Amino acid sequence: MKTTIAEAGKHTNQTVTIGAWLANKRSSGKIAFLQLRDGTGFIQGVVVKAEVSEKTFRLAKELPQESSMYVTGTITVDDRSPTGYELAVQEIDVIQEANDYPITPKEHGTEFLMDHRHLWLRSKKQHAIMKIRNEIIRSTYEFFNNNGFVKVDPPILTGSSAEGTTNLFHTKYFDEDAYLSQSGQLYMEAAAMALNKVFSFGPTFRAEKSKTRRHLIEFWMIEPEMAFMDHEESLELQENYVSYVVQSVLSNCKLELTALERDISVLENIKAPFPRITYDDAITFLQKEGYEIDWGEDFGAPHETAIAESYNKPVFITNYPKDIKAFYMKPHPERDDVVLCADLIAPEGYGEIIGGSQRIDDEELLKQRYDEHQLSYDAYQWYLDLRKYGTVPHSGFGLGLERTVAWICGIEHVRETIPFPRLLNRLYP
Incomplete structure (x- = not known):
């Protein structure tokens, strides 16, 4: 048999x-x-x-x-x-008979292992990481399917940026300029106006020359968008989703977590609700802790880690300043200097795993943002149409798969969380 x-x-x-x-x-x-x-x-x-x-x-x-x-x-x-x-x-x-296999049971340097990534995947630890990645993906589909979402696939080749930045990979689309997508979000908003609750899961690309342990050039994002949902409802969905995924891994990947020597006690505590702290309070906390940071500055990895260490669960940082966030985020109803957004910071120094917000649903305000960010009306007219024809309150978020895998697995660098990582100086194998 x-x-x-x-x-x-x-x-x-x-x-x-x-x-x-x-x-x-x-x-x-x-x-x-x-x-x-x-x-x-x-x-x-x-x-x-x-x-x-x-x-x-x-x-x-x-x-x-x-x-x-x-x-x-x-x-x-x-x-x-x-x-x-x-x-x-x-x-x-x-x-x-496989003679002279290059990866022996002895210690090898990271660069050597990355050069032989096609073989390194066979090792027990890498096998465990890939199985846990698969379980996160499987439980993601299960969660959103169980909650009435429809999967929609946004394009990878786009004519413009989702966030108005310049960190894009440029290519030619016949006689036009095109870019590899850095997010499917804008297209998912259009899909939500047609299908109510939608999510995408696909590759995204950021041409950032970063070498940190949290960054990849090519990575995968889960991006839900929800019509008729406000910011607070979105936060509840996010914490329920993350809790569901973590508990699914605990239930279905016991052998893999053991192989990685993961301390599962910290994962067992990951259950909704999650704590929340405003950006204002986070700045005050960091200043008291001795960090030199002023209101209006974005957080770096040391800041996020310091905040996360005060909690034993992921923590939401809410209401960031408008000037450091994307053009499409809805202003706070009581303040014009902050927006209805949140980043979800994972424990143990893994940083932001989710970024989300309520989206602007007012046509005139979105036009104002276009002007402030010098966005092309020709390129973004279709996005403006969503506010012109039957606009509704809507929210969404994006979860970075590889950072989430790194956190749940308890591994230091995201390069081990994807089968064939694309890094600043690595396009092989």
């Missing part, structure tokens, strides 16, 4: 065949221990010399790392194993 490592528990005391690679091995005289992986998980294969052919035992002792094979044996219960099972090997059918 052919099966996978993930399904091994369903075949206890049965003889099965698994297609696998040899991740590592060790031997002790007349017993060889094979660390096998098949992409669905890891299992130990035990080869006892007295119970197998001479050829099988020789292969168990001599096969090099990452050789591919079919392994036939009996699934047995083993309480010492992280999975609870091991494979009593009876036969090995080699597909290929």
